[in-house]
Amino acid sequence: MRFNTRSFIKPFLTPGILLGVLFSQSISQSIPVHTYSIVAFDQETGELGVAVQSHWFSVGFLVPWAKAGVGAVATQSFVKVDYGPHGLKLMEEGMSADAALQKLVSEDEGEAVRQVAMIDVKGNVAAHTGSKCIYAAGHQIGKNYSVQANLMENETVWPAMAKAFENTEGDLADKMMATLDAAEAEGGDIRGKQSAA
Incomplete structure (x- = not known):
């Protein structure tokens, strides 16, 4: 008699995937993602x-969200993943980044522990750092960008990020990498770095 591994595993596969999705959703609602x-x-x-x-x-499956021709979203701290897809949907429907973010924050009972930034395809930028985000936390908005960080070594991280973005030559990818490098050079996450996206 031949043992068929595929038929043995199949009954466990769908429930396993479902549990994985539910687990990732529960993690995203309860564990802070200290990030810049x-x-x-x-x-x-x-x-x-x-x-x-x-x-x-x-961190790539929680924080960064983007859609060509629409916008980009970063949702961090005590992450509510919904800010990503819902923010993009609202911007795709014609809302500015600021209007979309204001709407989502106003509907979120946990907004005090959220940190979110959005930018739309017109360059409109909005950011929110909740009053209960873990220190040091903050954001800085500039022309066509927003930088944000929480659980940092000090409050100089996001200003250093902004300065790096504004002063770096090259394409958008070069400027964004320089921004992350500047955060790390300034002290970065007090626990160190393990993930990037």
Whole structure:
């Protein structure tokens, strides 16, 4: 008699995937993702970008969200993943980044522990750092970008990120990498770095 591995595993596969999805949703609602990130737009090329670095493993499935021709979102601290897809949907429907973020924050009972930034394809930028985000936390908005960070070594991290973005030559990717490098050089996440996206 031949043992069929596929038929043996199949009954466990779908429930396993479902549990994985539910587990990732529960993690995202209860565990802080201490992070620094940038959302940005290049007016000349029309490129949008979001970049993030964190001590939290697999940060790429929680924090960065982007859609060509629409916008980009970074959602961090005590992450509510919904800010990503819902923010993009609202911007795609014609809301500015600021209007979309205000709407989502107003509907979120946990907004005090959220940190979110959004940018739309017109370069409109919005950011929110909740009053209960873990120190040091803050954001800085500039022309066509926002930088944000929480659980940092000090309050100079996000200003250093902004300065790096504004003063770096090159394409959007070069400027965003320089921004993350500047955060790390300034002290970065007090627990170190383990993940980037």
